Amino acid sequence: ECDTIVIAGMGGENIAQILAGAPWTADGRHTLLLQPQSRAEALRRFLAEHGYAIAREALVRDRGFLYPVIEAGAGEMHLTLGRQWAGADLLYDPLGDRYIIEKIIQLQAAAAGSNRASAPEARERGDYARAVITELLQMREEWRHANCPGN
Structure with missing residues (x-):
């Protein structure tokens, strides 16, 4: 209905x-x-x-x-992993940069915790977090180029 x-x-x-x-x-x-x-x-x-x-x-x-x-x-x-974490289409959203930064910080903390653990699963989680961070950094650069001409 x-x-x-x-x-x-x-x-x-x-x-x-x-x-x-x-x-x-x-x-x-x-x-x-x-x-x-x-x-x-x-x-x-x-x-x-x-x-x-x-x-x-x-x-x-x-x-x-x-x-x-x-x-x-x-x-x-x-x-992509980055779009799963930081939004499907936030390239021109004025809050996109802050959101991506928050996700990077969250994942950095997770990766750091995984680095301290010795279990193979923890290392896999750390590798996953680092892969997502790499994509998020690229997305942040794309956002900056789209929203901050001259940068």
């Missing part, structure tokens, strides 16, 4: 679980407006793997925190 579904104010993993329980949301007749409070990368990955495509994404600031707002619907998309 509706054409737009809003799911907001919870973690990206919880939003993904809700969508997994409602596969009819990927039938092409619904627009999804999703606003994860955390783990947005998990939600973006879920969307890409389950027949959804992100049409638009924007950042909002609330009480000093940045949150993505994602418009999605049925479709196919491929997201």
Whole structure:
């Protein structure tokens, strides 16, 4: 009976679980407006793997925190690791630079923790974090070139 579904104010993993329980949301007749409070990368990955495509994404600031707002619907998309973590299309978002920096800092802390551990799984998590950081640094440069002429 509706054409737009809003799911907001919870973690990206919880939003993904809700969508997994409602596969009819990927039938092409619904627009999804999703606003994860955390783990947005998990939600973006879920969307890409389950027949959804992100049409638009924007950042909002609330009480000093940045949150993505994602418009999605049925479709196919491929997201690099960097786009999973820092947004599918935030090249011209005025808050994009700050958001990318926050993700880099978060992943640097994770990589540092993994470096101190001796388990092979920890090293793999550290390698993953470093791979994402590399992509995020490249995305930040792209953002700077698109938004700061002369830099």
